Amino acid sequence: MTDNSDSYMITVIGHGEFEQQDRTLLQSIERQQIDVHYHCREGFCGACRTRIKKGSVTYLTEPLAYINDDEILPCCCRANSDIEIELD
């Protein structure tokens, strides 16, 4: 399920573009020193809920928190294509 060799580009609207390097999307975002809200980091609290504009992600663990069709939980997923996301 996780292929660490996949390198996709992540665009965070208003924060620029970078390459996915870490196990989770949240870690990749944090590496860029972008301030992102999180609590559980396991997909059950929903604090990191983020809108995805383009592309898609694969979940490492199934999210328990409620997410809309256009939302993802960066703490427990990684990109499986180039993606564009918008933080609150």
Place this chain on the structure above:
Amino acid sequence: MKYTTFNQHTVNALLEPMFFGHPVNVARYDQQRHSIFEKLIEKQISFFWRPEEVDVSKDRVDFQQLSDSEKHIFISNLKYQTLLDSVQGRSPNIAFLPIISLPELETWVETWSFFETIHSRSYTHILRNLFTDPSEVFDDIVVNEEIKVRASDISKYYDDLIFATQLWQTQGEGIHQAYGETHVINMRELKKKLYLCMCSVNALEAIRFYVSFACTFAFAERKLMEGNSKIIRLIARDENLHLTSTQHILNLWADGKDDPEMAEIAIECREQSTAIFLQAVEQEKQWATYLFQHGSMIGLNKDILCQYVEFIANHRMRAIGLEAPFAITDNPLPWMNTYLNSDTVQVAPQESEISSYLVGQIDSEVSSDEFDDFDL
């Protein structure tokens, strides 16, 4: 409709709404209308913990060294947490179980409430360690005006739903007289009361609790009262899960994925729902004034706590499809994230039910070559 503890009619639970369908009969989880509740039960049970496992003895020394204003903050906060869990330990059971029509949701509510009772027992564990006789603290919870204002707001929606359900289940729909008052009981009114109650529960667990967590962790940031903080971290992890469950319920309704009438009510009650959240925010701000009335503490004061209330309210309101009403966008208490991260909740693997540790301990696959060097 009269409540029955075992409905003897055949009911297809896959077609029932979450609430106000037929009473549940067989507690079965092999099939689920809303599988999320079964997943939440599994997750919650995997979090099982006991307050006695956390050593709070060092807190007694720390407590003696706090200033009077800090003691006021710490104890008032603990009183408030005790109140919240006193309500949550019983109310979801009493209010929701009589009207739930799905076995997985019924069991989720029971599991949820059970964990609230662990929280309540942990406050006694904390207070017994700090005081030889904690009665003074407990006794004040029902007489302290500041706490009472909150208590009545928190219990109001529960009480309203519970009373209306009791009238409905004993006398049916209609206009009933009780305690000198006239009550109009029909399904639409019952469902509205349920909707508002769920909003109020979400506001309680998603906003009110977090204000109290911020106060606890502000002490831990200064390496004070760390035993207490460890317990509150375990409580916060549970509460994270609970608020997820009420967000799911509210969103399942709003998205029309459950009872279509509840989707109409969600639209109809949008303003009232927003008002419940704003009222909770206002009360938490007043509470912050009370907490810091004798002075602030390092790392936390009234203004920062009020900003945090607004920040967290924005997030929580957006999560259930309401507008974020406050201008604040940056987290004024970034260190809160660390305390709410479930990875850093320290537990020994054999004590915590980490799934990878327990599942697959027994290798149930035996291949025929295992017997290769076996002679009779």
